[in-house]
Amino acid sequence: MVMEEPSTDLSAVQLEIEFAKKLAVNDKMQRDKAMRHLWRWLRAESEGGKKFSQKDLSLIWKGLYYCMWMCDKPKVQDELASNMVKLSDCFASQTSSTLNFFDTFFQMFTREYPRLDKFRIDKFLTLTRRMLHRTLVWLHSKDWSEKSVKDLFARLQLHIFSGDNLACPEGLQGYISEIFLQEFTKVLTETDNLKSTVDLTPVFMAVIDALNKSNTPFLRQVLTKNIFQCIRNHSDIIRRVNTAVLAAYALELGKEPKCLVKNRRALYNIFNYFSTLKVRIETIEGEQPDVIAAEVSDAGEAIADDAGEAIADDAGEAIADDADSE
Numbered sequence: 001m002v003m004e005e006p007s008t009d010l011s012a013v014q015l016e017i018e019f020a021k022k023l024a025v026n027d028k029m030q031r032d033k034a035m036r037h038l039w040r041w042l043r044a045e046s047e048g049g050k051k052f053s054q055k056d057l058s059l060i061w062k063g064l065y066y067c068m069w070m071c072d073k074p075k076v077q078d079e080l081a082s083n084m085v086k087l088s089d090c091f092a093s094q095t096s097s098t099l100n101f102f103d104t105f106f107q108m109f110t111r112e113y114p115r116l117d118k119f120r121i122d123k124f125l126t127l128t129r130r131m132l133h134r135t136l137v138w139l140h141s142k143d144w145s146e147k148s149v150k151d152l153f154a155r156l157q158l159h160i161f162s163g164d165n166l167a168c169p170e171g172l173q174g175y176i177s178e179i180f181l182q183e184f185t186k187v188l189t190e191t192d193n194l195k196s197t198v199d200l201t202p203v204f205m206a207v208i209d210a211l212n213k214s215n216t217p218f219l220r221q222v223l224t225k226n227i228f229q230c231i232r233n234h235s236d237i238i239r240r241v242n243t244a245v246l247a248a249y250a251l252e253l254g255k256e257p258k259c260l261v262k263n264r265r266a267l268y269n270i271f272n273y274f275s276t277l278k279v280r281i282e283t284i285e286g287e288q289p290d291v292i293a294a295e296v297s298d299a300g301e302a303i304a305d306d307a308g309e310a311i312a313d314d315a316g317e318a319i320a321d322d323a324d325s326e
Contacts, residue, residue: 015041016056020063024070031067035083042090052097057104065108068127069120077123084127085134095151102135103155110159110168128172129179136187139203146202153206161210163219170218177226181234188236200240204231205249208270212253212263220266228270232277247274 019041022034038060046052064084071077091097109128116124135152142148153161160176162168184203204227211223231238247270253259254267 013056013059016059020059020066023063024066026070028071028076031070034063035067035080039087039090042087043092046091046094046097051094052091052100054100054104054107057100058108061104061108065112068123071123074123078126081123081127081130085130088134088138095148098138099151099155102131102138102152103158105131106156106159110172113169113172125175128176129183132176132179133183133186136183137191140187140191144198144200144203149202149206153210157210157213161207161214161219161223163210163214163216170216173219174222174226177222180227181230181237185234185236198240199242200237201242201245204228204241204246208246208250208253208267211266211270212259214263215260217262220263224266224269228273238277243274243277247271250274 019034019038023031023038025031025034042052068077068080068084071080088098088101091101109124113124139148139152157163158167160168160173207223207227211220214220214223231241250267250270254264254271259267
């Protein structure tokens, strides 16, 4: 049976439904052809000025989800995952459509994750890894600007890093927090050869925000353990992060009256961690400075100069006040 390309005479919604149906068929050749047609249509519509809403993309992602569901062979699954995430390139410079593309995927996957069986979970986790990587590549294309970081993490906090324990399964939160620094390092390696001096601090401020808004002990634990406590092992990242700013930001959020007690404790732990994180930098015969090691000093050592003695005093007072109030 020969598959015909969806007619452009159909309405946008009808086209999206047609694509969803054709992406979910049993025959691999038909699914591959539907992917090629979808790529051309998304690019043409985007170049024509169409902005894709979450409603538009939810129909498309439903089809893409079942397209992956039907895919069996590991090599083919890997190729399909790569092609799916590259669909974000179709939206060119349309930030809202790109963000909606990412957002709709994570919304769809947090909903479908509990329904996956042991035979299909691996290929969808591969897709999730590729999508996380793609979101970081997108941030790189925006020079890791504070606005772009906030826009992206505002979406992630609705689903993956949600403080609502019903919004995202713990297994998925744990997986994404575990691979976050791995994919971050890969993006830095691929995109700027580790020589860029672009400040990455806003990314980790956004993660601190997610921790601060959490209502679940599990999310607090995995963000602290898998990201903040492991960052010193990723020298390519840590040399571009202002640890003093992160320490001060965690302290500021922890001192807010509305901050939950358990979140406050976690934020003070982050403050103490980044205040005592010392990055040893070595310059070799005029080459770019490179991080050789990052160490956490003993608690008795002086707090980093950039953080300032005033911050340390504020932290001591805030912690003492918090203990008294409890």
